[in-house]
Amino acid sequence: MMMTADASKTRRNRLTLLALIAIFALPPLLGWFFIMNPQWLPSETVNKGVLIHPPRAVSGLALSDAATGVPLDWHELLDKWVFVAVNRGDCDQQCITRLINLRQLRRALAAERKRVERVLIMLPDATGRAPKPPPMEGLEGTRIVLTGNSDVTNNLVSLFELEQIEASEHLFIVDPRGDLMMRHNLKTLKAKEILKDLELLLKASANWVQGDKHE
Structure with a gap:
């Protein structure tokens, strides 16, 4: 049971870390994507x-x-x-x-x-x-x-x-x-x-x- 609990905690920690990475990395990546692909932006922001x-x-x-x-x-x-x-x-x-x-x-x-x-x-x-x-x-x-x-x-x-x-x-x-x-x-x-x-x-x-x- 202890090993199962530890494994579950490790998975949660990894998911939390991945979520934090996504939160901080996604905005600049999206920003650059839209700069290079303005056709995907609403017309008023092109x-x-x-x-x-x-x-x-x-x-x-x-x-x-x-x-x-x-x-x-x-x-x-x-x-x-x-x-x-x-x-x-x-x-x-x-x-x-x-x-x-x-x-x-x-x-x-x-x-x-x-x-x-x-x-x-x-x-x-x-x-x-x-x-x-x-x-x-x-x-x-x-x-x-x-x-x-x-x-x-x-x-x-x-x-x-x-x-x-x-x-x-x-x-x-x-x-x-x-x-x-x-x-x-x-x-x-x-x-x-x-x-x-x-x-x-x-x-x-x-x-x-x-x-x-x-x-």
Whole structure:
């Protein structure tokens, strides 16, 4: 009888443990499932951005810091959501305004902003001339990087599908695994629509993304 009671207690303990694992693991798994399969969501919750499916790893892009020439280490950005802006040629006033708007969008996430980084990728202009980066005043925390050669530029154009869209009109989203997974049209979408998408992404990944130091 004692052995039967012990076995029954062990089974109950295992069931309790499995139930606890399910309670804590299921929400983030469901959240990620719905992010990647928005067709299963009610119509009022479908994301406004364009899902890039399958997601595309960006770690193979050899980019370098515009000021120092130091290679960008994508591994430093793992566990972060990354806003990526792409600009061809010099970062003019329109480009600067776009970066400021992205900064404001990040700030609108309140405490969650610490889970988000920003990167500006600058491409050569139509003549192949290296672009001139913007002044950093007001853009602190934005990583500004360059493509080192035409091969890297071509790889980036293909990865981000820039043959089909205007790069300067879009915000690209890289997920905490280092995959390009969504883009938003900055000309056709309102800031609050983009913000709603970002809040959904952050909420779905709340249990597995770490914070960072930037304000």
